[in-house]
Amino acid sequence: TATSSIASVTNLGCTRFDTVSIGVDSLPWDMGILPADTVICQGEQVLLTSPVYEPGDFGQIEFLWTPANGQLTPDSFYNMVVQPALTTTYFRLASNGFCSQIDSTTVTVISVTSLQISPAMPVICQGDTVQLTASAPVQIEYTWSPADGLSCVECPNPTASPSSSTTYNVSGEYEGCPVAGSISIEVVDIPTITPFIGTICLGSSATLNNSPNGNWSYVWTSTDDPSFNSNEPAPVVS
Numbered sequence: 072t073a074t075s076s077i078a079s080v081t082n083l084g085c086t087r088f089d090t091v092s093i094g095v096d097s098l099p100w101d102m103g104i105l106p107a108d109t110v111i112c113q114g115e116q117v118l119l120t121s122p123v124y125e126p127g128d129f130g131q132i133e134f135l136w137t138p139a140n141g142q143l144t145p146d147s148f149y150n151m152v153v154q155p156a157l158t159t160t161y162f163r164l165a166s167n168g169f170c171s172q173i174d175s176t177t178v179t180v181i182s183v184t185s186l187q188i189s190p191a192m193p194v195i196c197q198g199d200t201v202q203l204t205a206s207a208p209v210q211i212e213y214t215w216s217p218a219d220g221l222s223c224v225e226c227p228n229p230t231a232s233p234s235s236s237t238t239y240n241v242s243g244e245y246e247g248c249p250v251a252g253s254i255s256i257e258v259v260d261i262p263t264i265t266p267f268i269g270t271i272c273l274g275s276s277a278t279l280n281n282s283p284n285g286n287w288s289y290v291w292t293s294t295d296d297p298s299f300n301s302n303e304p305a306p307v308v309s
Contacts, residue, residue: 096168098132099124104163104176112248113183116143116154119161119176132167141178155180184209184245186252194257200232201256203239211243211250233258262287276309 075092101122111117126132136146141155153161160177186207193201205213205227215224220233231239238255265282279291283304291306293299299308 094168096170097129098165098167098170098172099129102163102165102172102174104161104174106176108177108179110179110181110247112181113156114154116152117178119151119153119163119178121149121174129167132165134166135164137162137164153178181246181248183248184211184250186211186241186243186250188241188252188254192255192257194259197234197258197261198232200230202228202230203254204228205241205252207243207245207250209245211245213241213243215239215241231256274309276307278305278307280305 074095075090077088077090079086079088081087099122102124104119104121106117106119109117134147134149136142136148136151138159138161139146141153141159143152143154144150151161151163153159155178158177158179160175162173162175165172165174184207186205188203188205190201190203193203195201213225213227215221215226215229217237217239218224220231220237221239222230231237233256236256236258238253240251240253242249242251244250262284263282264280267277267279267281269277271277280289283289285304287304289302289304291299291301291303
């Protein structure tokens with residue numbers, strides 16, 4: 072608490088008085104930042120807190136957090152929410168009158184590693200297979216889903232033979248942080264041709280394909296007529 076001291080001096084009957092006042096400033100006894108040091112995955116947030124104190128006992132207390140990167144709440148708050156992109160040590164300066172104190176904590180950020188899957192945009196015919204390869208710059212264990220059409224689900228390079236267009240997801244974990252990726256395989260239906268089968272009279276014509284599809288590419292040739300060649304979906308011959 073604040074105190075005052077009075078000093079007096081006497082010389083030959085003369086007395087002189089003087090007063091000295093001493094003000095006492097203080098800070099809360101425990102302002103340690105929690106968690107003291109922590110590890111988060113890239114993109115996560117963490118709340119930095121300290122023990123509760125009675126604000127009325129420290130009416131002029133002020134705070135200042137540094138550095139500014141990753142701060143999500145005002146730097147003058149007692150507690151702070153941060154989302155750093157890189158490992159960062161945060162400092163909080165607390166001051167009340169002539170008293171000051173600096174507390175700190177380090178937030179270690181685990182960078183979420185990139186996961187690549189090849190081939191990029193595979194297109195296969197129905198019944199065919201494609202080799203998928205997942206790779207990451209660090210050693211992780213892979214898990215694929217769904218399992219339908221895959222040769223293995225806990226390997227980096229399964230072969231896939233889906234019956235229809237399918238998106239496969241692959242996930243893993245690096246130092247407690249999730250790593251994920253996905254790839255979509257387009258399965259193209261096998262083209263079908265309904266050919267003309269029968270006999271025509273001389274001079275008549277026949278349509279070679281009774282179920283043409285304008286989205287497909289056709290190449291017609293003939294072993295009996297080497298000069299015959301057509302790209303029509305349903306050529307008419309006579």
